[in-house]
Amino acid sequence: MPADILHAAESVGAIDTSVPALEMRGIDKRFPGVLALEGVDLTLQPGKVHALMGENGAGKSTLIKIMAGVYGKDAGVIRIQGREVDIKSPRDSLRQGIKVVFQEIALISEFTVAENIFLEGYPTGAGGSIDWKKIRNDSAALFKRIGFNVDPAARTGSLPVSQQQMVEIARALAHEARVVVMDEPTSSLTPNEVALLFTVIRRLTALGIAVVYVSHKLDEVFEIADTVTVLRDGRHISTKSVSEQTSDTLIQDMIGRRIDNLFPRKRGAAGTKVALSVEGLSTAKKLKDVTFEARAGEVLGFFGLMGAGRTELAKAIVGYDPITSGAITVDGQPLTPHDTRTGVRLGIGLLTEDRKTEGLMGELPVYQNASLASLGAFARMGFVDKAKERKAVQEYVDRFRIKTPSLTQKIKNLSGGNQQKVLISRWLMRGLKVIVVDEPTRGIDVGAKSEIFALIDRLAGEGLAVVLMSSEMPELLGLADRIAVMCEGRITATMSRDEATQEKILNAAIG
Amino acid sequence: MTNASTAIEAANTEPPFLARLARHQEMALLLCLVLVLAFFSFTAENFFSVRNMTNVLGQASLALTAGIGCAIVFISGEVDISIGSLLATIALPLIIIMNETGSLALGVSGALLFGLIVGCINGYLTAYAGINSLIVTLGMMFVLRGGVYLYTGQRAIPDDAMLDSFILLSDGRLFNVIPYSAVIALILLFVFAYVMRHRPFGRQIYAVGGNPEVARLAGYDVRRVKFVCFIISALLATVAGIILAARVGSAQHTAGLNFEFQVVAATVLGGVSLAGGIGSLWGMALGVLILQFLSNGLRGLGLPTEWQLVITGMIIIAAVAFDEAKRRRANGG
Numbered sequence: 001m002p003a004d005i006l007h008a009a010e011s012v013g014a015i016d017t018s019v020p021a022l023e024m025r026g027i028d029k030r031f032p033g034v035l036a037l038e039g040v041d042l043t044l045q046p047g048k049v050h051a052l053m054g055e056n057g058a059g060k061s062t063l064i065k066i067m068a069g070v071y072g073k074d075a076g077v078i079r080i081q082g083r084e085v086d087i088k089s090p091r092d093s094l095r096q097g098i099k100v101v102f103q104e105i106a107l108i109s110e111f112t113v114a115e116n117i118f119l120e121g122y123p124t125g126a127g128g129s130i131d132w133k134k135i136r137n138d139s140a141a142l143f144k145r146i147g148f149n150v151d152p153a154a155r156t157g158s159l160p161v162s163q164q165q166m167v168e169i170a171r172a173l174a175h176e177a178r179v180v181v182m183d184e185p186t187s188s189l190t191p192n193e194v195a196l197l198f199t200v201i202r203r204l205t206a207l208g209i210a211v212v213y214v215s216h217k218l219d220e221v222f223e224i225a226d227t228v229t230v231l232r233d234g235r236h237i238s239t240k241s242v243s244e245q246t247s248d249t250l251i252q253d254m255i256g257r258r259i260d261n262l263f264p265r266k267r268g269a270a271g272t273k274v275a276l277s278v279e280g281l282s283t284a285k286k287l288k289d290v291t292f293e294a295r296a297g298e299v300l301g302f303f304g305l306m307g308a309g310r311t312e313l314a315k316a317i318v319g320y321d322p323i324t325s326g327a328i329t330v331d332g333q334p335l336t337p338h339d340t341r342t343g344v345r346l347g348i349g350l351l352t353e354d355r356k357t358e359g360l361m362g363e364l365p366v367y368q369n370a371s372l373a374s375l376g377a378f379a380r381m382g383f384v385d386k387a388k389e390r391k392a393v394q395e396y397v398d399r400f401r402i403k404t405p406s407l408t409q410k411i412k413n414l415s416g417g418n419q420q421k422v423l424i425s426r427w428l429m430r431g432l433k434v435i436v437v438d439e440p441t442r443g444i445d446v447g448a449k450s451e452i453f454a455l456i457d458r459l460a461g462e463g464l465a466v467v468l469m470s471s472e473m474p475e476l477l478g479l480a481d482r483i484a485v486m487c488e489g490r491i492t493a494t495m496s497r498d499e500a501t502q503e504k505i506l507n508a509a510i511g
Numbered sequence: 512m513t514n515a516s517t518a519i520e521a522a523n524t525e526p527p528f529l530a531r532l533a534r535h536q537e538m539a540l541l542l543c544l545v546l547v548l549a550f551f552s553f554t555a556e557n558f559f560s561v562r563n564m565t566n567v568l569g570q571a572s573l574a575l576t577a578g579i580g581c582a583i584v585f586i587s588g589e590v591d592i593s594i595g596s597l598l599a600t601i602a603l604p605l606i607i608i609m610n611e612t613g614s615l616a617l618g619v620s621g622a623l624l625f626g627l628i629v630g631c632i633n634g635y636l637t638a639y640a641g642i643n644s645l646i647v648t649l650g651m652m653f654v655l656r657g658g659v660y661l662y663t664g665q666r667a668i669p670d671d672a673m674l675d676s677f678i679l680l681s682d683g684r685l686f687n688v689i690p691y692s693a694v695i696a697l698i699l700l701f702v703f704a705y706v707m708r709h710r711p712f713g714r715q716i717y718a719v720g721g722n723p724e725v726a727r728l729a730g731y732d733v734r735r736v737k738f739v740c741f742i743i744s745a746l747l748a749t750v751a752g753i754i755l756a757a758r759v760g761s762a763q764h765t766a767g768l769n770f771e772f773q774v775v776a777a778t779v780l781g782g783v784s785l786a787g788g789i790g791s792l793w794g795m796a797l798g799v800l801i802l803q804f805l806s807n808g809l810r811g812l813g814l815p816t817e818w819q820l821v822i823t824g825m826i827i828i829a830a831v832a833f834d835e836a837k838r839r840r841a842n843g844g
Contacts, residue, residue, distance in 0.1 A: 107722075
């Protein structure tokens with residue numbers, strides 16, 4: 001029997017604790033061009049907190065989504081209480097008592113908080129009518145019991161993100177649960193709220209519920225977890241009791257290789273000429289008084305946690321997003337008017353984080369994607385000279401070793417790494433001075449990652465200023481000459497490659 | 512902890528009745544309707560009479576009935592513009608079967624079966640085959656309309672059976688006051704408004720339209736919900752078609768021409784968002800009544816039809832722009 005925090009007495013007994021609550025064996029998951037999971041095992045004991053750790057892209061989210069029925073697995077078995085089950089949809093997963101609190105808010109914003117709590121199964125009264133009174137009372141009682149301060153009658157969309165996150169957590173507890181999965185549940189909670197969350201988690205484990213806790217925050221893991229599993233590049237690396245791990249050994253497991261090997265540095269020292277200068281930049285929504293310079297031949301890295309403003313900064317300095325104050329100078333020329341047309345003319349371009357919607361023309365061939373920003377150069381009397389265009393693109397395909405069957409292949413059929421190279425070609429063809437790169441390795445597998453790193457190294461070597469936005473510390477530590485750390489729209493620290501350590505960066509990022 | 516308990520108290524003590532009422536967006540619409548009624552009562556002759564009011568209600572019953580389906584499909588995040596053609600098409604099985612068998616029940620069954628099939632096709636192509644619903648129902652609109660033309664040519668197929676019960680549907684009035692067609696529309700409105708608010712399935716439609724991904728994660732079968740919405744829409748359009756056929760006493764190829772756009776206009780005016788997940792059937796009903804009384808009143812003032820169209824169009828755009836502005840402010844962005 002699964003347990004239910006609202007109605008159960010607070011003791012073990014509701015759940016059989018002799019067999020694992022959930023077992024995953026040899027899970028494979030393949031996406032086009034990427035093997036996201038390969039033979040991953042995970043065993044959850046009832047009444048225990050199991051932390052799941054790994055770098056971005058290690059496969060944590062994919063594993064959770066398989067548990068939740070969002071993705072199907074390509075191989076492997078899932079057993080619940082020792083019994084093999086087939087989870088084909090979120091519905092199957094919920095029925096098995098697996099409740100997932102996703103990192104992205106999964107609530108209907110037009111509904112009240114109380115209705116969202118009971119979204120997955122409305123209590124009904126006589127004749128099958130929804131019992132709204134019970135929904136109101138039970139959700140109020142649930143919040144009271146777990147100590148969260150949220151108004152159940154509020155329209156969910158009108159609440160701040162931290163409260164929505166609490167609603168998400170509460171929702172997982174409103175129905176009978178066997179396994180509760182929390183994916184970065186504290187990303188927008190205050191320390192007090194985190195303490196409340198931990199009390200809730202302890203109460204869940206007292207009921208015999210197995211809790212999966214996904215987090216980047218080492219201190220949280222050491223505080224709450226019993227066991228910790230580390231994934232890396234879609235593979236299972238280690239599963240150990242928390243007491244057997246230290247911060248160092250955990251990081252070692254997560255990174256797993258010496259950073260130097262992944263980031264071969266070939267370029268020489270950065271130049272002295274300032275290619276990009278940003279002064280007092282602010283935007284309406286996020287950025288506050290951002291000032292920095294990037295020199296030709298330099299990789300300037302920007303680190304920040306979710307919501308720190310990296311992407312906003314990237315979009316503002318290339319002229320894509322409007323700014324409220326501040327000045328941007330590219331190669332000595334002011335970026336006015338503030339738009340991408342001027343940006344491209346002055347020689348600053350953005351390699352977007354969101355390749356699919358902001359970068360690629362998925363249905364168009366490789367060569368048209370590459371030449372998009374520089375059609376003017378191939379034009380003759382207003383018509384594009386196709387031969388000239390293709391010849392130019394072919395040069396880049398050779399130079400960057402872009403793997404494509406032909407220039408006319410639709411770009412959506414290329415792997416993530418090769419798509420990224422085509423997009424870089426797009427900007428180089430235009431003759432850039434400054435390239436802003438936002439999360440260049442998101443959704444790209446490890447082999448291709450190091451190729452992208454080599455490419456960025458080479459760009460800087462050729463005299464471009466590279467502004468690299470990343471949420472992956474090793475990437476920055478390996479590539480950047482200097483690292484600026486952002487927190488809530490400001491730069492909180494700037495350090496050279498030699499001074500930078502993971503701890504220093506993280507401290508500055510937390511603010 | 513004190514904060515938590517105040518929040519819960521706040522939730523349990525209901526705000527005053529009027530304040531709660533004012534929070535509903537339907538209030539603004541009701542106010543509009545009252546204004547329209549008041550304006551024409553003073554300016555147009557014979558406007559504010561029981562006879563005229565109930566007549567307008569009878570005329571509005573077609574759009575009310577089909578509007579329920581239209582609103583439900585909108586709320587699920589899709590559109591259905593095939594209802595006007597369906598209205599004309601189902602008169603064929605209805606009249607033909609009645610003429611052959613002399614049975615209203617068989618005729619209505621035949622019409623509903625036809626509507627069901629159309630609804631299934633629209634629903635399947637949209638929900639399961641993943642084709643955009645605007646395209647699917649646009650195509651269906653042409654197919655059905657063309658089919659009626661092919662079958663009837665330019666002539667109407669008259670209702671030869673002249674069944675009393677069928678004629679009652681157009682001329683009959685409950686207690687000699689309210690047209691039966693309006694009674695049917697109101698009953699359907701109450702039933703579906705109840706479903707949308709108080710049955711799990713109704714809430715699922717809102718959830719699916721509000722955010723399909725969230726609905727899927729909550730264990731809903733998003734495709735099935737949408738599929739069923741298209742069936743509901745087609746069946747309600749069929750009911751409206753039966754009432755129309757009774758009124759005109761025949762099946763004809765021009766029946767229900769542009770009807771879908773009147774319904775869409777009223778639904779949108781009633782605050783049902785094309786984006787899905789937002790709006791209510793009561794809002795839709797008020798939208799229908801406002802437009803119907805407006806056109807009736809303008810006619811009473813002797814304004815030509817052309818002007819009625821222009822005014823209606825401007826009102827719809829203004830209403831939706833107002834809604835949008837309000838929503839943006841509420842979301843603080």
